[in-house]
Amino acid sequence: MTLRRLLGGLVAVLVLGAFTAAVASAVRSSIDGEDTPPVLAGPTGPAVGALPVAPRVAAPPILAAPVPAARRVRPKKPPVVRVPAPVRPSRALGRPNRGRLADGVLFPAEGSDVTTWDAVLQATPNRDWRRVGTDRLVRTILTVAADYRRAHPGAPRVVVSDLSLPQGGRFGPEYGGLGHASHQNGLDVDIAYPRRDRREIGIGRVGEINRPLAQALVDAFVAAGAEFVFVGPRTGLRGPSNVQALENHDGHMHVRLPNVR
Ligand SMILES: [Zn+2]
Secondary structure, eight states: OOHHHHHHHHHHHHHHHHHHHHHHHHHHHHHHSSSSOOOOBOSSSOBOOOOOOOOOOOOOOOOOOOOOHHHHHOOSSOOOOOOOOOSSOOEEEEETTEEEEESOEEOOSBOSSEEEOBTTTTBSSOOGGGOEEOHHHHHHHHHHHHHHHHHSTTOOOEEEOOOBOTTOOOBOGGGSTTOBSSOOSSOEEEEEOOBTTOOSSOOSSGGGBOHHHHHHHHHHHHHTTOSEEEEOTTSOOOOSTTEEEOTTOSSEEEEEOOOOO
């Protein structure tokens, strides 16, 4: 057999194969392409027999028109804020009512579980120079807020107010409002009680407090190792001996961490 005849035979086989496939494809498409069921046996002709039924292939999805990049990347929820590890651990110097703060960390303006409230301007977020604390205080607030929100789905974010000034020190009425006797070495934070109307702003009167959620938040800070939690005498909030009633705290709780190194 010459090479030419061999190639001729090969081409014939390929053509026949292609023809057979085309016929099978035509039969299948006549079955699957229409809504009406196929007629398998003609009224006059012999029964065709069961044709192999190809699996129905879903129509390719209609591709949505491309969305502009700016709309596609915009997150619906505020991003989760992670506190970068400080170069050096913060140092709380002296005492809360007479002290300083070294290597403090800025508390985020807001995050997935927290927002901040400027009690002087009655605005959100709180000004950044009012929210600096030790890295441990910042991390503790964020951890407690995340755990609390996981335990209470649907609770509004934790509304965080003043921590300390960037270098700590006196934080009196010269900075607005009543000022703070303590909040001097990065271990104190004021936190507005959760509101019954779920708004993420400060409290004006005790009737606005969501008492069960506020108690849960007090309990969470106690469990996280707070040295003291001061609460307003008219809030009805309670706890172990380090949860103490203090005037001017009916709108917010004051959490103080112990000074451990
Ligand atoms: Zn305070």
